[in-house]
Amino acid sequence: MDKLSLPSTHRKFIQQFKDDQACAAFLEQLRWPDGFCCPACQTIGVPWRQTRGRLVCAACRHQTSVTTNTILEKTRMPLTTWFDAAWHLTTAKSGLSAKTLEKTLGTSYVTAWAILQRFRVAMVRSEREKLSGVVEVDETLIGGVKEGGKRGRGTSNSVVAIAVELMGFGRIRMRHIENASGTNLDAFVCDAITKGATVHTDGWTGYNGLLGLGYEHKKTIISSSGDPAHVSMPGVHRVASLLKRWILGTHQGSVVPEHLQSYLEEFTFRFNRRTSKNRGLVFYRLMEQAMATKPVTLSNVTYGYNLNHFAGGAN
Ligand SMILES: [Zn+2]
Numbered sequence: 077m078d079k080l081s082l083p084s085t086h087r088k089f090i091q092q093f094k095d096d097q098a099c100a101a102f103l104e105q106l107r108w109p110d111g112f113c114c115p116a117c118q119t120i121g122v123p124w125r126q127t128r129g130r131l132v133c134a135a136c137r138h139q140t141s142v143t144t145n146t147i148l149e150k151t152r153m154p155l156t157t158w159f160d161a162a163w164h165l166t167t168a169k170s171g172l173s174a175k176t177l178e179k180t181l182g183t184s185y186v187t188a189w190a191i192l193q194r195f196r197v198a199m200v201r202s203e204r205e206k207l208s209g210v211v212e213v214d215e216t217l218i219g220g221v222k223e224g225g226k227r228g229r230g231t232s233n234s235v236v237a238i239a240v241e242l243m244g245f246g247r248i249r250m251r252h253i254e255n256a257s258g259t260n261l262d263a264f265v266c267d268a269i270t271k272g273a274t275v276h277t278d279g280w281t282g283y284n285g286l287l288g289l290g291y292e293h294k295k296t297i298i299s300s301s302g303d304p305a306h307v308s309m310p311g312v313h314r315v316a317s318l319l320k321r322w323i324l325g326t327h328q329g330s331v332v333p334e335h336l337q338s339y340l341e342e343f344t345f346r347f348n349r350r351t352s353k354n355r356g357l358v359f360y361r362l363m364e365q366a367m368a369t370k371p372v373t374l375s376n377v378t379y380g381y382n383l384n385h386f387a388g389g390a391n
Contacts, residue, residue, distance in 0.1 A: 103363070106364050107146070115138070119133060126139075145370060147195075148366060153191070161181060170326045172326065199342055199344070199362070200369075203341070203348065206267075210294075212275075214312040215253070218236050218323065218336060235254070236250055236253070239312075240312050247348045248348060262289060265291065319340075
């Protein structure tokens with residue numbers, strides 16, 4: 077990290093990553109901070125360099141490249157395109173849609189979409205540390221709110237569970253769940269929140285299992301407290317409305333249920349770094365995760381997939 081200088085403006089960014097060689101050198105430092113390590117024989121040493129970024133292990137002659145077995149593997153796009161996309165993705169205040177990225181990069185829509193989806197997979201891995209302290213948990217509905225429906229609990233396939241840490245860093249976690257059943261909510265809370273934390277929810281029976289799972293459970297029954305949800309649970313209420321605004325604004329509301337989770341990952345990555353003054357550092361984190369995340373297939377990023385599958389990541 078100390079060895080790497082981070083660009084602070086787009087101008088400096090373009091200068092620093094002017095060609096694929098400069099990009100590859102940066103990735104090598106992220107992937108092998110202690111020097112090239114051969115994936116076949118684990119020997120650490122200076123590799124031989126061949127054309128098109130091929131690296132050859134001096135000990136066993138194994139051929140590899142800096143992007144092999146990462147999310148950037150087998151890309152037909154120049155590394156400069158990936159870098160440019162990551163820069164725009166991490167510096168645009170509200171992110172950007174595949175449509176906007178298509179224009180910005182001058183690629184096809186399909187390419188822009190595939191890049192975005194791969195970076196979203198890389199974002200999953202960075203959000204593994206559990207929330208702690210006092211955490212508000214609630215669900216919200218994304219898209220297709222049923223006319224006259226109460227809260228859509230158990231009725232919609234676009235229910236999003238949200239956890240918001242009230243102290244410390246104020247981090248969030250989100251998950252697209254099939255419905256607001258106790259089973260789904262229990263699983264979400266266990267994955268997102270440290271045992272022993274205080275979980276603040278409303279009176280929904282789906283949260284009744286939390287005490288038995290090792291959490292302190294603070295329950296506010298909204299209808300009897302007389303306060304609307306945004307007063308008694310301000311954290312989740314605020315995050316839910318920001319999420320909805322982001323989907324409507326940046327993505328024009330066009331998020332299909334099978335891809336909702338990947339958008340939630342991007343929103344979470346972005347939200348949890350909202351106070352970072354150094355955009356270069358956010359770019360750095362994303363590229364670092366991209367190097368540490370195993371490849372995904374194009375069909376995986378095109379047709380939706382279970383992102384939790386990737387949460388463990390590579391290495
Ligand atoms: Zn080797």
